[in-house]
Amino acid sequence: MGPRSATLVKGRETRVVMVDGETPQSQFGRIDADGTVYVRTAAGERTVGSWQAGSAEEGLAHFSRRYDDLVTEVVLIENRLASGSTDASHVAGSVKRLTDSLPTAAAVGDLDKLAARLEVLSGKVAEGAEKAKAERAAQxxxxxxxKTALVAEAELIAAESTQWKTAGDRLRAILDEWKAIRGADRKSDGDLWKRYAAARDAFGRRRGSHFASLDAxxxxxxxxxxxxxAEAEELATSSEWGPAATRLKQLMGDWKGTGRAPREAEDTLWTRFRAAQDAFFARRNEVFSERDAEQRNNQKAKEELLAEAENLPIDTDVRTAQAKMRDIQSRWESVGRVxxxxMGDLESRLRAVEEDIRDAADSEWRRGSADANPLLTQMRNQVAEAEQRLERARAAGDKRRVKDAEQALDSKRRFLQLAEQPQ
Structure with missing residues (x-):
């Protein structure tokens, strides 16, 4: 009956421990009589150490545990790669260290099998390294x-944008986006950064120049x-209402056509400008209110004179009507503006009464001794002709002719009145 055995599993490495008789370590190593420890590989035996502390079985078990430690490292690396929790480049050093250490490892176990597993790991590491390299290149x-796109945008802003606040905010945002981009090679990153910095500086200079010009x-x-x-404040005390009001309106137009001053100065100057205008127009309104009241009183006085004139006894006593009309005309002229x-209606009504009196006087005269005084007849005819010319001028709407006709008629009427006075 042969020796009994039990199978133990640790990681991916299976190790057999003999229960009776020979131990499995003897498959991969031995200890000679003087305590030298050997390991067996496909290349032959090699010395891995010396054992003097106990039996050969205990020595082989000790060096077998060192082999188990190597297996544990390999298993950990395999698991990390399989789970994707690490980059192949991060374990490349460990795989190479373990591979390089196997030819001199002070351990007893299936080193050939472990070397094969490390070779597989080396291939995976190399494959992973190439993949990582390609990913880094793509990154x-x-x-x-x-970053090139960000630089191009910054250069466009620097060359063209006049939205100063928005553009400045965007350049700062571009910088934040720049910092968040990782992986560019040093040379490209440096060259692009120089372009971005130059664009940002160019924008800053252009914006500074704009605001300097704006300040000027x-x-x-x-x-x-x-x-x-200053001119508005001087006009505020003027009593030349028409010219001053016209000039103040021109000053307002000039104000609107002038660009804005610095904010604090603009507000102060506008307050003074409006105060000057308000002061002038308040004074003018007060004066005009008084004048309007006076003119309304004058209107009432002329309306009373008109009522008196329109009630003259023209049809019954034209001579008396003429005399009273002259008095009414004198008082009319002494009344101020209305x-x-x-104005037009009042003047028209007065002229109508004058014409009625004149017509009545002419009719009476013609009924009397028209032939007794040829000179008076001639003068009355001239007055009548002058009146006709005046009416034609008014009908034509020719102001110059109206003025000339009024002057001629007034002159002829005065001569006629003098001629008609009793000697």
Whole structure:
């Protein structure tokens, strides 16, 4: 009956422990009488150490445990690669160290099998390294492409954008995006960074130049508006209502056509400018209110004179009517101006009464001694002709002719009145 045995499994390595008689370590090693320990491989035996501390079985078990430690390392590497929890390049050193250590390893066990497993691992590491290399290359290329796009955008902003705040915010965002992109090669990254930095600096200079020009323009606007305010404040005390009001309106147009001053100065100058305008128009409105009241009183006075004139005894006593009309005309002229919208109507009504009196006087005269005084007849005819010319001028709407005709008629009427006075 042969010796009994039991099978133990540790990781992927199966080890047989003999229960009776010879141990399995003797398959891969031995200890000679002087304690030298040998391991058997396909290349032959080699010395792995010396054992003096106990029996040969205990010595082989000790060196077998060292072999188990090597197997454990290999199993851990295999598991890490299989789970994908590590990059092949991270275990490449361990695989090479273990492979290089096997020819001199002080261990007893199936070193040939372990070497084969390490060879498989070396192939996987090499394959993984190539894959990682390709991935890194792709990552570098993608990083360069992404950063190139960011640089191109920055250069476009630097060359063209005038949306200063938005563009400045975008350049800062580009920098944050740049920092988040990993994997570009050093040379490409350096060259692209120089382009980005140059674009950012160019934008900063252009923006600075713009705001410097804007500040200069605002200072010029401030000077111009200070002059407008000074003139408006001078006009605020003027009593030449029409010219001053016209000029203030022109100043407002000039103000709107002038660019903005610096904000604080703009607000202060505008407050002064509006205060000057308000002061002038408040004074003018007060004066105009008084004048309007006076003109309304004048209108009432002329309306009373008209009522008096329109009630003259023209049909019954033209001589008396003429005399009273002259008095009414004198008082009419002494009354001041009336509101413009009523002026035309009042003057028209007065002229109508004058014409009625004149017509009545002419009719009476013609009924009397028209032939007794040829000179008076001639003068009355001239007055009538002058009146006709005036009416034709008014009908034609010719202001110059109207003015000339009124002057001629007035002159002829005065001569006629003098001629008609009793001697």
């Amino acid at each position: 570098r290329e993608a990083a360069v492409v992404a 323009a605002r200072r010029e606007s401030q000077t111009a508006k200070e002059k407008l305010v 509101p413009r919208d009523s």
